Amino acid sequence: MAEAVDYSIFLARDAEGRAEVSLAVDGVDCxxxxxxxxxxxxxxxxxxxxRLNYxxxxxTVAWSGEGAPADVVQRLESLGYRAHPFSGRVEEEEARRxxxxxxxxxxxxxxxxxxxxxxxxVWSGNVTDITPETRDFFHWLSALIALPAAAYAGQPFFQSALRAVRTRKLNMDVPISLGVILALGMSVVETALHKEHAYFDSAVMLLFFLLAGRYLDHEARRRTRAVAGNIAALRGEMAHRLGPDGVPVLVPVQALGAGDMILVAAGERVGADGEVVSGASAVDEALITGETLPRLVGPGARVYAGSLNGSGVLTLRVTAGGEGTLIDDVQRLLDGALSARGAYVRLADRVARLYAPVVHLTALCSAIFWLVLGASVHDAVMIAVAVLIITCPCALALAVPVVQVVATGRLFRAGLLVNAGDMLERLAPVDTVVFDKTGTLTLPDAVLRLPRDADPRLLALAARLALSSRHPLATALARSAQGAAFAEVEERTGAGVVTRLPEGEARLGSLDFCEAQMPADLPADCSLIAFRLGDARLVIGIAQQVRSDARAVVDALKARGIAVRILSGDRPEAVAPVAARLGIADYEGGLRPADKIAALEKLKAAGHRVCMVGDGLNDAPALAAADVSLSPASGAAVTQAQADAVFIGQRLAPVLAALDGARTAGRLMRQNLALAICYNLIAVPLAVAGYVTPLVAALAMSGSSILVTLNALRAGTSAAGPAPATTVEEVRA
Amino acid sequence: MTVLLYLVPIALALGLIGLFAFLWSLKSGQYEDLDGAAFRVLSDDDLPSAPRAPAKREPQP
Structure with a gap:
C-alpha cells in the first residue's frame, strides 16, 4: 500500500511505558x-x-520510542502474512479472569x-488406633489449610452468589456457597468439641471440581471468541479520512468520529454512517436492507456503514463513527427485541430455583424430625448440616457446563464459533429455522448469467473492459477476465466506462448507457450490466450464487422435522427463484426490519421455537428477537454481535451441525441433571438417617462428579449428522 | 508419634513448593500459548549459527 496508513488508534502503552500494538495475523500454520x-x-x-502467540x-509488538504499526503490517505482508492491528481491551479483561x-x-x-x-x-485412624489428640491435631491442621484456601478459591462462587442474592434471584452458586461455608463452619465447631468427624476435605474438593469445570467453560468460550475477533480484525475495514489540509489518509474505521470528513472511492465500502456532502453515486445496501438493487444518492442523502459505493466518488460527513455506527431505527428495534428476550432463564438456574429451596427445607425438616425424636440439639444440627453438605450440588453444577465445553469444542471444529453461553440450550428445542436470503442462503460474491445467444468474443472484451471499472457489478464481471485491462479508459460517473477499440467504441455500463434492451431469457433475480461494441450489444446478468450445500442442508433440516422459511429484505421476485431452487415453500420478500420482527413474533406466538440465520444489518433486530440466532462470518459486524454463534466458510453445513450438536448436548444435559438428582435421591435419605460420615461424603461427591463428566464427554464423540467438513484452516486457505 | 513432628512439615512444604511453582508458571505466562510452546522447542534460535535471512514463505493457495 503506497498510501499513508494511520493505525495510531490501536497503539497502547504497556507496563513499562513502551508503545505497544496487538495484531491478528493470518496464515500462521507452521x-x-x-x-x-x-x-x-x-x-x-x-x-x-x-512475540507471536501461536x-x-x-x-504483540513493542517499540522503544514511537510506534509504527504500519511498518509491521507492511513487513508481515512482504513475508507473506496478512495482518491487521486490533484493540483487545475486552479480551484482556477475559484473559485476566x-x-x-x-x-x-x-x-x-x-x-x-x-x-x-x-x-x-484420620479415617484410617478412626477404625484403628488413632489417639484423640492426634486426630484433633490433624483436624486443626486441616482447618489451617482449608480455611484460607477456601476463602481465596471460593471467591468466584461467593461473589456470584452475593450478586444473585442482592438481585433477589437464586443461582447454583447460592447453594454451593452456603454448603461450603456451612461445611467449614461446622467442621471448626466439631474440631473444637474434639469430635470424630470434620468435613474440611469435602469443602475444598468441591471447590476444586467446580473451579475446574468453570475454568474449562471460560477457556472454551475465550478461544472461540479469539478466533471470531481475528476474523473481524482481518477484515480490516479502512476509510479515507480527509485531513485538515484536504489530503486523504487511510485510517481504520474504529478511528472515525462524528464530524470527520471521509472520501469514499468508487467500489469501496462505506466505513461509517454519514451524510453526503458532495458527489453522486449509487450505493448497494444489500448488507443493510437485503435489497440487491443499488440506491441513487446525492448531496444531503444519508449513507450507512457497510453499504457498497457504486461508480461515483462521495464525500461524507460522518454522523456516527466507530462502534456507534448503526442506523437509528435498527438500534431502537434492537433494544426492544433484546429486552423482550431477556426473559430466558438458563437451565441450570431454573434447576437451582427449584433445588435450593427444596434442599434447605429438607435440611430444616430433618433437624426438626430428629429433635422431635428426642435427639440433642447438637446432633440434630449436625444431621441438618450433613444433608446440606451431601446435597451441595457438585454434580449438578458440573452437569451443564461440562457438556457445554465439550459440545462447543466440537462445533468449533465444524466451523461454528459460539458467542453466547446458553446458545446450545436455546437451540436444542428449535422447530423452525428462518433464513435471510442475501448473503446467508446466497454467497456474498455474485456469478454471471448470460442470455442464450451470447457472443463469447463480446463477453471476453466486456470482462477486460470491466477491469477498469470499480462498480460492484463490473467487479463481478471482471473476475472472468483473461488478459490485461485496456489503456485509455474513460469513466462516466453514474453511467459506465468507455474506451476505443479497433472495432469501434466500446461501452460497459447501465442498459440506458449502452442503449440495450433487457433480454427475455435472463432470470428475474439478476442485476443487469450491458456491453456495447459498435452496434453489437450484450446484456449480462449478475446473479447471486446459492451456497453449494444449501439444498442439502435445507433437506436435512426438513428431514429432522424442522420447518424452514425465508424472510428477506430483497424484492419478492428475487426471493422466489432462490426459494424454489431450495424447495422452501414459505417465503416472504420486501420485509423491513420491523416486518421481520413481526413475522418472528407471529411464529413465536404460534408456539414455535425459532432460530434466525441472517447476515445483514437489517437482520440484527430479527436475530435478537428470535429464540436463537446464527450469522455467517461475512456478515455485518453489528449483526454478528447480536448472533449467538457465527459460522465460517462458504458452506451452510455449520447450521446443521449446530442444530445436531445442540440437540445432543441438550439430551446429555438432561441426562446429567437426572443423574445428579438420582444421586441426591439416594444420598439425602442416608444423610437424614444420619449415616453420612466424611468418608461417605467424599466418595459420593467425587463419584457423582466423575460420572456426569464422563457422560458429558459423549457430546464430543456421538456421531450425529454429517462429519464436520469446514475447518478453520480450510477457510483461511 | 514424634515422627509426625517432621513428616507433617515436610508434606506441607512439598505441597507449598508445588503451589508456588504453579503460581510462578502462571504469572510468567506459561499457559498463554500452549500450542506455540510445542513448536518453539524445535527452533534453534539459541545456537550461535550463521544469521539466516528470513525464509520467504509461499503464500497459501
Missing part, C-alpha cells in the same frame, strides 16, 4: 512461521519486543490434596 515473523518484525527500527494467532480462575483452581487443588492426605489418615 513452526517456522514463529521465528520468521518474530525475527522479521524485530529487525524493524525501534522494535524491542515481538494458539491465538496474535502478534481466566488467569484468576486458574489461580483459584491451583490453590484449591493444593488444599484438596493436602487436606485429603490428613483426612485419609
Amino acid at each position: 513452526a517456522a512461521c514463529i521465528s520468521d515473523i518474530e525475527n522479521g518484525v524485530k529487525s524493524l527500527p525501534g522494535v524491542v519486543h515481538a 494458539s491465538t494467532h496474535r502478534l 481466566a488467569r484468576w480462575l486458574l489461580r483459584c483452581m491451583g490453590v484449591a487443588g493444593f488444599a484438596a490434596m493436602n487436606v485429603m492426605l490428613l483426612s485419609v489418615s
Whole structure:
C-alpha cells in the first residue's frame, strides 16, 4: 500500500511505558512461521519486543520510542502474512479472569490434596488406633489449610452468589456457597468439641471440581471468541479520512468520529454512517436492507456503514463513527427485541430455583424430625448440616457446563464459533429455522448469467473492459477476465466506462448507457450490466450464487422435522427463484426490519421455537428477537454481535451441525441433571438417617462428579449428522 | 508419634513448593500459548549459527 496508513488508534502503552500494538495475523500454520515473523518484525527500527502467540494467532509488538504499526503490517505482508492491528481491551479483561480462575483452581487443588492426605489418615485412624489428640491435631491442621484456601478459591462462587442474592434471584452458586461455608463452619465447631468427624476435605474438593469445570467453560468460550475477533480484525475495514489540509489518509474505521470528513472511492465500502456532502453515486445496501438493487444518492442523502459505493466518488460527513455506527431505527428495534428476550432463564438456574429451596427445607425438616425424636440439639444440627453438605450440588453444577465445553469444542471444529453461553440450550428445542436470503442462503460474491445467444468474443472484451471499472457489478464481471485491462479508459460517473477499440467504441455500463434492451431469457433475480461494441450489444446478468450445500442442508433440516422459511429484505421476485431452487415453500420478500420482527413474533406466538440465520444489518433486530440466532462470518459486524454463534466458510453445513450438536448436548444435559438428582435421591435419605460420615461424603461427591463428566464427554464423540467438513484452516486457505 | 513432628512439615512444604511453582508458571505466562510452546522447542534460535535471512514463505493457495 503506497498510501499513508494511520493505525495510531490501536497503539497502547504497556507496563513499562513502551508503545505497544496487538495484531491478528493470518496464515500462521507452521513452526517456522514463529521465528520468521518474530525475527522479521524485530529487525524493524525501534522494535524491542515481538512475540507471536501461536494458539491465538496474535502478534504483540513493542517499540522503544514511537510506534509504527504500519511498518509491521507492511513487513508481515512482504513475508507473506496478512495482518491487521486490533484493540483487545475486552479480551484482556477475559484473559485476566481466566488467569484468576486458574489461580483459584491451583490453590484449591493444593488444599484438596493436602487436606485429603490428613483426612485419609484420620479415617484410617478412626477404625484403628488413632489417639484423640492426634486426630484433633490433624483436624486443626486441616482447618489451617482449608480455611484460607477456601476463602481465596471460593471467591468466584461467593461473589456470584452475593450478586444473585442482592438481585433477589437464586443461582447454583447460592447453594454451593452456603454448603461450603456451612461445611467449614461446622467442621471448626466439631474440631473444637474434639469430635470424630470434620468435613474440611469435602469443602475444598468441591471447590476444586467446580473451579475446574468453570475454568474449562471460560477457556472454551475465550478461544472461540479469539478466533471470531481475528476474523473481524482481518477484515480490516479502512476509510479515507480527509485531513485538515484536504489530503486523504487511510485510517481504520474504529478511528472515525462524528464530524470527520471521509472520501469514499468508487467500489469501496462505506466505513461509517454519514451524510453526503458532495458527489453522486449509487450505493448497494444489500448488507443493510437485503435489497440487491443499488440506491441513487446525492448531496444531503444519508449513507450507512457497510453499504457498497457504486461508480461515483462521495464525500461524507460522518454522523456516527466507530462502534456507534448503526442506523437509528435498527438500534431502537434492537433494544426492544433484546429486552423482550431477556426473559430466558438458563437451565441450570431454573434447576437451582427449584433445588435450593427444596434442599434447605429438607435440611430444616430433618433437624426438626430428629429433635422431635428426642435427639440433642447438637446432633440434630449436625444431621441438618450433613444433608446440606451431601446435597451441595457438585454434580449438578458440573452437569451443564461440562457438556457445554465439550459440545462447543466440537462445533468449533465444524466451523461454528459460539458467542453466547446458553446458545446450545436455546437451540436444542428449535422447530423452525428462518433464513435471510442475501448473503446467508446466497454467497456474498455474485456469478454471471448470460442470455442464450451470447457472443463469447463480446463477453471476453466486456470482462477486460470491466477491469477498469470499480462498480460492484463490473467487479463481478471482471473476475472472468483473461488478459490485461485496456489503456485509455474513460469513466462516466453514474453511467459506465468507455474506451476505443479497433472495432469501434466500446461501452460497459447501465442498459440506458449502452442503449440495450433487457433480454427475455435472463432470470428475474439478476442485476443487469450491458456491453456495447459498435452496434453489437450484450446484456449480462449478475446473479447471486446459492451456497453449494444449501439444498442439502435445507433437506436435512426438513428431514429432522424442522420447518424452514425465508424472510428477506430483497424484492419478492428475487426471493422466489432462490426459494424454489431450495424447495422452501414459505417465503416472504420486501420485509423491513420491523416486518421481520413481526413475522418472528407471529411464529413465536404460534408456539414455535425459532432460530434466525441472517447476515445483514437489517437482520440484527430479527436475530435478537428470535429464540436463537446464527450469522455467517461475512456478515455485518453489528449483526454478528447480536448472533449467538457465527459460522465460517462458504458452506451452510455449520447450521446443521449446530442444530445436531445442540440437540445432543441438550439430551446429555438432561441426562446429567437426572443423574445428579438420582444421586441426591439416594444420598439425602442416608444423610437424614444420619449415616453420612466424611468418608461417605467424599466418595459420593467425587463419584457423582466423575460420572456426569464422563457422560458429558459423549457430546464430543456421538456421531450425529454429517462429519464436520469446514475447518478453520480450510477457510483461511 | 514424634515422627509426625517432621513428616507433617515436610508434606506441607512439598505441597507449598508445588503451589508456588504453579503460581510462578502462571504469572510468567506459561499457559498463554500452549500450542506455540510445542513448536518453539524445535527452533534453534539459541545456537550461535550463521544469521539466516528470513525464509520467504509461499503464500497459501
